[in-house]
Structure formats: structure tokens, C-alpha cells
Amino acid sequence: MSFFRCPTEVIYGFNSVKRLGEVLADLKVMKVLLVTDKGVRAAGILDVVADQIKGAGISFEVFEEVEPNPSVETVEKAFGVFMESKCEAIVAVGGGSPLDVGKAVGILGANGGSILEYEGVEKAKNVSAPVIAIPTTAGTGSEVTIYLVITDQKRSYKFTIVSKKAAAKVAILDPMLTTSMPPSLTASTGMDALVHAIESYTSLMSNPISEALAIKAIQLISANLRPAVFNGRDLTARDAMLMGSLLAGMAFNNTRLGNAHAMSHPVSAYFGVPHGVANAILIPYVMEFNLPAVPQKFKEIARAMGCNVDGLSAMGAAKAAVVAIWELLEDLGLPKKLSEVGVKEEAVSAMADDAMKSGNVLVNPRTTTREDILKIYRQAL
Numbered sequence: 001m002s003f004f005r006c007p008t009e010v011i012y013g014f015n016s017v018k019r020l021g022e023v024l025a026d027l028k029v030m031k032v033l034l035v036t037d038k039g040v041r042a043a044g045i046l047d048v049v050a051d052q053i054k055g056a057g058i059s060f061e062v063f064e065e066v067e068p069n070p071s072v073e074t075v076e077k078a079f080g081v082f083m084e085s086k087c088e089a090i091v092a093v094g095g096g097s098p099l100d101v102g103k104a105v106g107i108l109g110a111n112g113g114s115i116l117e118y119e120g121v122e123k124a125k126n127v128s129a130p131v132i133a134i135p136t137t138a139g140t141g142s143e144v145t146i147y148l149v150i151t152d153q154k155r156s157y158k159f160t161i162v163s164k165k166a167a168a169k170v171a172i173l174d175p176m177l178t179t180s181m182p183p184s185l186t187a188s189t190g191m192d193a194l195v196h197a198i199e200s201y202t203s204l205m206s207n208p209i210s211e212a213l214a215i216k217a218i219q220l221i222s223a224n225l226r227p228a229v230f231n232g233r234d235l236t237a238r239d240a241m242l243m244g245s246l247l248a249g250m251a252f253n254n255t256r257l258g259n260a261h262a263m264s265h266p267v268s269a270y271f272g273v274p275h276g277v278a279n280a281i282l283i284p285y286v287m288e289f290n291l292p293a294v295p296q297k298f299k300e301i302a303r304a305m306g307c308n309v310d311g312l313s314a315m316g317a318a319k320a321a322v323v324a325i326w327e328l329l330e331d332l333g334l335p336k337k338l339s340e341v342g343v344k345e346e347a348v349s350a351m352a353d354d355a356m357k358s359g360n361v362l363v364n365p366r367t368t369t370r371e372d373i374l375k376i377y378r379q380a381l
Contacts (some may be wrong), residue, residue: 004254005254006144007167008143008167008169008170009169011170012173013173018052020052020172024056024091027088029058031060031085032059032060032091033090033091033105034090037066037067037094037097045136063081068275069268069274070097071152072153075115075150076115079105079108083109088130089130089132091131092131092132092168093136095189096139096192096275099142100142102133103142103166104150105131106128106131107166110165116159121162122163124163128167128169133170134171137245138178138190138241139193139245140192140275141193141248141249141250144167144168157266158268175235175239178241179233179238186225187229190276191276191332192275192276193217193245194217195261196217196257197218197252198301199257200257201297201300204364206255210252214251214252215301216247218244222304222305222324224237224240225241226328258364259368259376260282260286261360262355262364262373264278271341273343277335281335281336281337284329290365291319298319299320305321337380345381348381351377
């Protein structure tokens, strides 16, 4: 049995941010919390969004203290501002971190308590306070997913909240807002989106709808990530990357992911490595591990990445996908080893324990043990 969901209304296109005032007017709210980070302000994007809110005659408060890998404490601070300012909705602007914090505030706004209480699956009783998600990176897909990830610094653990009630009410995707991303951020977030698509496509929960979305995302991202990195004003590439990220998000919203994501969260929690960078490093090693389980799917991934696999054996064609990933990492100048980003051998055992707690391991296409996770971590070191 297959199912598909996308509870978020999607508004997509150049200059679509100008629809924000209309969206807020439809919600009939008087005051909103604008959740973002200092990078968004520095890029001038915060002013663009704020002007749309002002133009609709709606007042707002700004919370711009979101950090990479946002913490429980940051969520609590943002929620405090939401409550003290008597806000009714959230406009979350930025990469995955501000979007996840915005969604967390939405959950707390409708349910109260501590965000720690919602760790796991479907813990919220009430639908989130309205969240309008406006991504400025082409990477996380958080604008359309039922997932959010928060770091509990006391446990050095990134925990996941999974709830249909946490999904943003509306997502506004404007490719123009992604043009200010520097090359390094474009590369890492783009790889995050590519990993989403690859892991969704090979997930044990995949279905024909999710597979169609994921393979199209792989095609778009593979063809456009290099141009987006090396010419950030290439609007065709920026458009394709944002659409690829959106499609990947819609896909994995229905399938979960796999070992790369299960393993990347501990890497970020223990060593502060950006999520996209951790995924980029791990994905070729995870793909090598998964190849024997679903060679035909990796053959299709290779094709989607532009590889000529005609005449190759099943495994030869599948391995072409891994080669294509290595070439992409090389061209983008991304690290290829965990040791390059400060990961230490002494943390591997604890990271493996945390990785095995992830539900993503259960839907990875190849059955995975803790020993397998340890081996992959050590290969990647």
C-alpha cells in the first residue's frame, strides 16, 4: 500500500515573496513573529520580507538569533518572544535552521510545554500555529516537510520531531531569494538536497509518486549545482536548484531517508559540522554500502546524474552513481573525509549509538547493524 501527503500549500516562482502580504491577510492575523538568522539580515533578505509584512498592515517582531544546528535554548527564546509579543503566526525565513525553529515555535504556540516533549512521532495534540516558510537556500526542504530537527546540547544529540501538525501552512519559494548564497553554502545545501533525493529514492518506503519526485530532483540538482555554485547569478540554475530541493523535500516527506542522515546528525551534534557538509561527506560511503541491495535503483540514479551506463553490468552501472558523487564533491571543493571537519575516532562509538536510534536506519535499503555504522564511520574518517 502506498500513500502520499503534502499538507503545505506551495507558492513557487520568481518574485513570489510578494505574495506574503496576501497570505497573511488570508490568515486574518494582526501580529507575526519573523524568525530568521543574522546571515539573512546581512544579505538584505530580511528587509525584503519585512516590507511585504508592513505593506499588508500587519505588525511583527523579529527573532534573528537562530544558529546552525539550532538548540533547545534557541527555540525557547524564540517562543518566549512569540508569547510576550502576543504573536498569532510565524514567518520563518532562511535555511533549514530558521525554518525548523519557526516550526518548533508553531508547535509550542498551539500546544505549550517544552519542545523536548515533542521528540518522536506525532506527540502534538493540536495543529501548529500558522507558519509561513520562506526558504533562502536550496537544500533542506523543511518548508514542505513534517520533520524538524533540534539539538539538545545537554545530550549532544540532534532529535527529530515528526508530526503532520508541525508542517508549515504555506511555503513561498522565490528563486531570487537564493541568489545571495555564497558558493560554499550553495554547495553544501545543494548536496543536502541531493542526498535527500537519493535516500528517498532508495528508501524501503518509496513509492511511484515519491520516486518520480526524487529522480526528477536528482536530475535537476545534478545538472545545475555546479552552475549555481560557480555563477550564483545564473537564475536558470538557481530556479532549478530550488525546484529540485522542493521536489526532494516532497519525496522524503513520505519516505524518510537512510543511513547518511542517521549518521550525519551525530556528526553535527558532536562536532558542529553543518548538516549539508556532513551529508556530503557520508553519502558516497553509504551508497557503496547500499549498492548490493538495490543495484537497479542506483543504475537509475547514475542515469539521472548524466552517466552513460549502456553496456555496463548491473553493479558496474550502479557504481557509476558513486563515481559521479565523488566527481561532484571534487568539483565543488567539499571535504571528502570526516577528519577534515574535525571528527575524532574517539567519538565514533557514541555517534554509532546515536545513529542507530534514528528511524532512518530502519528504512535504509540494506539491513544495517551497529557494526555496519561503525565501519562506515571509520571508512569516512
